[in-house]
Amino acid sequence: MQPPPGPPGPSANEPPGTRAPGFQPFTPPPIGNYQPVPKAPPQPSGEAIGALVCGLLAWSCFPLGYFAIWLGARARKLARENPETVGGDGMALAGMIVGGVLATAQLVFWIVYIGFFATMIGLGAASGP
Secondary structure, X not given: OOOOOOOOOOOOOOOOOOOOOOOOXXXXXOOOOOOOOOOOOOOEOHHHHHHHHHHHHXXXXXXXXXXXXXXXXXXXXXXXXXXXXXXXXXXXXXXXXXXXXXXXXXXXXXXXXXHHHHHHHHHHHHHOO
């Protein structure tokens, strides 16, 4: 029976006493014990980016909020169907929420605005000349 391998002794071209006590040379791990490299998350789809941009720009243009909701719904469906290759589900959801809130606020504004002027015109016509 052989003794267990210990630290190797000095080689022929090493002067004695040059190794520190307890020196252990590096031994690489056996092949196959390496951990797999984690995959990068998938890139967001163009529709998800478009939904977020349209949602953020919905404050300046009325129909962009509804367009953000539509694009976000398409992007989320695409991300659910292909989770390995398509990302951006959260980005699409954020675009849908921001676009929906701003589109609803603008819709309420325009209803109140038109109702106010319709009321003023009706009151002016009812008072007569």
